[in-house]
Amino acid sequence: MRGRRTSGAVRPDDIRQHNLSLVLRHVHRDGALTRAELTQRLHLSRSTVGALVGDLAQLGLVEEVVPSGGERVGRPSHVVAPHAHGPYAVGIDVDIEHVTVAAIGLGGTIIAREVLPTSPEVTPTDLVALVAGALTGLRTTVGAASRVCGIGASVPGTVDLSTGRVGVAPNLGWEDVPLGEMLEDVADGVPVVVGNDADLAVLAEHQRGNARDCDDVVFLMGRIGVGAGIIVNGVPVRGRDGHAGEIGHNVLDPTGPPCHCGKRGCIETFLGENALLGLAGRPSRRTDTEVADLFNDARAGQREALRAMGAAAESLGRCIADLLNILNPERVLVGGTMAELLDLARAEVEAAVERYAFERSHPGVELLLPAFGADSALLGSGEIAFTALLADPR
Ligand SMILES: [Zn+2]
Known part of the structure; x- marks a missing residue:
């Protein structure tokens, strides 16, 4: 959302498009803003912001409303908000x-x-x-x-x-x-x-969630499979073919269980949902309930379930340590089923990170749950x- 530098001749029409885009991005990202806040953020004149807001309102994209709630003294100031019936x-x-x-x-x-x-x-x-x-x-x-x-x-x-x-x-x-x-x-x-x-x-969390003020973040998604979404210096990292972040297929133990990718002992075979069930001596999942039951049993103190969580927490910590060594992020968000694992066994996960990460790459790194949960x-x-x-x- 930083200002764009352009070279050569710039047509007024391009500037207008650029400014309309800027105003809409700010309202989209941050919700309702007053005209004064927009003027200050965008370093534009009050009249320019007024005209841009007018154009966006005419396009049915924003509307100016009086914010509900809160006692205000004097005339209430309007805010520019996404249009209730906008696209x-x-x-x-x-x-x-x-x-x-x-x-x-x-x-x-x-x-x-x-x-x-x-x-x-x-x-x-x-x-x-x-x-x-x-x-x-x-x-x-x-x-x-x-x-x-x-x-x-x-x-x-x-x-x-x-x-x-x-x-x-x-x-x-x-x-x-x-x-x-x-x-x-x-x-x-x-x-x-x-x-x-x-x-x-990671895009959603960077835009408005638990990484909104953070430009170096990894979202480790663990459902049946395990993969990472990566933002470095504010820019999503996808790799040449879009395969960047396939950390679930890094090999933890070449003598480990066979993985569907054809190798043995991938992180996914120690950390995915079926891996968790297997560690507890239970058959692979058929529905979402088996995994939910396993977490409930662990919270109730059932021994096999707890042992499975401990082993998976160790693998999660190793996986995060690899990400820290390579990317040195400020935050790691853990989502999917692994969010529940982090919630249940945070101390074990953090201890494993401490054991396996390069000393310099992990101090101060925050392990967080996603702001938007499963969404x-x-x-x-x-x-x-x-x-x-x-x-x-x-
Ligand atoms: Zn694999």
Whole structure:
């Protein structure tokens, strides 16, 4: 959100677009702001900000309202807020047993959501058909006054961001799936963007959550699989093919259990949901309940469950230590099922980080839970869906 330097001749029209984009980004990220706050932040004149706000209001993107609540002396000052009936993004979070489809307003507010049960065997075609039905449902719920400006989808797999093609989503059994194109076929001309779940989770947390004031952050997402979303110096790190952060397949122990990727002893075989169940001597998951039961048993002091948590906490600490050594972040957010593991066994996780991280790379690093709980990836999918509108609000 820093000012952009341009060289050569700049047309007044470009400046106007740039400034409209700036105002809308600030309101989108920070919620309601007074004109005075916008003037101060953007280093523009009061009259320029007034004109920009007027344009955005005419476009139906913002509205000026009197904030509710709080006793105020004198005339209440209006704030510039996302328009209540402004355009919304559709966020889609594809998980192993369900898909969540939500209408997300400017400002990152979830207006409506549908959670549809699926299964690990769901085919891309079946999933897209489910999403198509949910899109129709959401349009009815939100009402015809608002339009959809973009669709973003989060997938637990590798994604080519430019094409929306899923390279591999191992826990869904998907390989080389043109998900972006398939969703476009049911999107009525609305643009579609697809991203990796951890990459999108870190985006949402950096925008408005527990990493909003922090430019070096890693989001470690652990559900069945384990992956990291990375922001370095404020910029998302995706790598050449979008595979950066696939830490779940770093080998912890080459003599360890076989991994679905073909190697042995990957982090995922010690830390994913099935790994947790296996450590407690339980069969692999069929539904979300087995993992929830395991956590409940651990909290109740059941011995095998606690032993499994201890072993997984050690692996989580090692995994975080690797990330600290390579990236030296200021914060690590732990999400998915691993958030619950961190919550339950924080002391063990921190002790393992202490043991395995390079001495200089970990002092002061904060291990946090995501601000948005299980919704980080969903909200991140909304963020990428807003990208085009935020770049050019006209
Ligand atoms: Zn592996």
